Amino acid sequence: MRLFLLTGYIFCFISLGHSQINEPLDYKITYNLEFKALKNSEERQNENMFLFVSKNYSKFMSQGKFNLDSLMNAKKKLGFNRFMSSLPQTKFLFFVINELSTDKIWFQEKIATDKFLYEEVIKFNWTNHQATKSILGYNCRKAITHYQGRNYTAWYTSEIPINSGPYKFSGLPGLILEIYDDKKEYHFLIKGIESLPKGNTLTFNSKNFINVSKNTYKETLQKYIENPFKSFEQKGGSVGFNKRQKKAFIKEYRELSKNKNVIELKENDE
Template sequence: MKKLGIIAFMLFMQTAFAQVNRFVYQVTMKPDASNKSDVKTENAYLDISQDKSVFYSENRIKRDSIMQATFRSGGARGFNREQMEGLRSNINYSIEKDKKTQKMTFKDRIGRDVYTYEEDRPVTWKIFSETTKIGDYKVQKAEADFGGRKWTAWFTTDLPYQDGPYKFEGLPGLIVKVEDDKGEYSFDLMKNYKIADFPAMNQFGNTIKVKRADYIKQQKKFQEDPMSFMTQGGGGGQIRIGGDGGPRGGGFGGGNSGDFRKRMEERVKDEAKKNSNPIELK
């Protein structure tokens, strides 16, 4: 009986140790440079385990769940576009931080493929003695310049994590709030709870590994000529890591007719205008 008790305790400890802690942030954005009164708000998850953390949109998981259910029940013909439109997100990227290698990987879809790069710019913080309280947490102030913006963060040592939303890390605690000095982007911790494991994310198309500068070039090229990314090899010259046989063209259908091309180009230009004030300005 004693042996069984020890085994049960060890299994319990392994399960508890393997759990992932999910921190839910409210992300407030002003992504349209020509209309700063257009404020977008949505939730994002920072899932943290002992080995890594992943930051991504809550709506992405909801969309993935709907897509999986749709394909299981008969494919794209049963696709509810209206429901998917309601789950559109300004956070189309995901960011994974490897705790062991200290590497940070950024992933974002451009057209039909996922482009990924390793972030090579560590955030350099200046920590101040100023403290306050946000919610249940005692927090301390820090500032940093990153991506062309000046950021103020408030971090807590009440939780055993040295991490934060988006690309922010490197403070001696968990970031509870971080905001740029123009008030155009902010991340506010709302709640946290445990989940069994990291959710599986759909990743249709190829994964193309590039340098950060090349990703920015491809992004600009997509805004100028989106249809070049809807055909095989549109990006050209990058390292393709593989594909999964999912739907092509980033979810767009209807062939390459002139009308489809025009609609696609108009949509991408409209999206580019609505996202003309990105979180990183340089």
């Protein structure tokens, strides 16, 4: 166990054990995500999301996050100006890795400049229904579940024997092709599935991230929302704002954050 100083608080980091993945990728599955980004607006936005699948794992991320990672790898070759002008737009900068034979997932996202990773075991309580429909020519069955304050309807097919789906959803006897909450504030729908040529690999090493519990991740995120300058300044950084400007920025940032319609609601809302 080790200690890490962040935003003026000392957090105890949990020992999750070292996890490393390096295996060939078999498929890339593309979903369209239609989502309600803000609580005070009924406007829906759209993003493409990718699910990469290997023999034992899947990795879920936005197309924008995938493009950003590719761009970061090519940053030195592009030069600063071309790099900045090429930055993709996305509201989802996390990735989720699902171990297909278990209920274990890894969730990674940056807070400020720190790359946080937490491990979670999710046992979805799926209820199967007799309803069926066809999606992309695949016969699908209906199942429902509840997760983090939202009721979800999923359509899955046993014709594609992959125990995974968008975001953290898994545990059905086949690939989830469509899933949405009862208000359709988050609606994932498959657009296509393709086999990947040899040479594509899923790589992951938990040592590359700051391993914490989910609660510590959420607490750290909340502290960042309360004062997004604090951790940067404690590391010796400087921002070109005076006190009045900083106060106004922090107030606006808090209000924007409170208005964000996150996919996971509070656990006590369940």
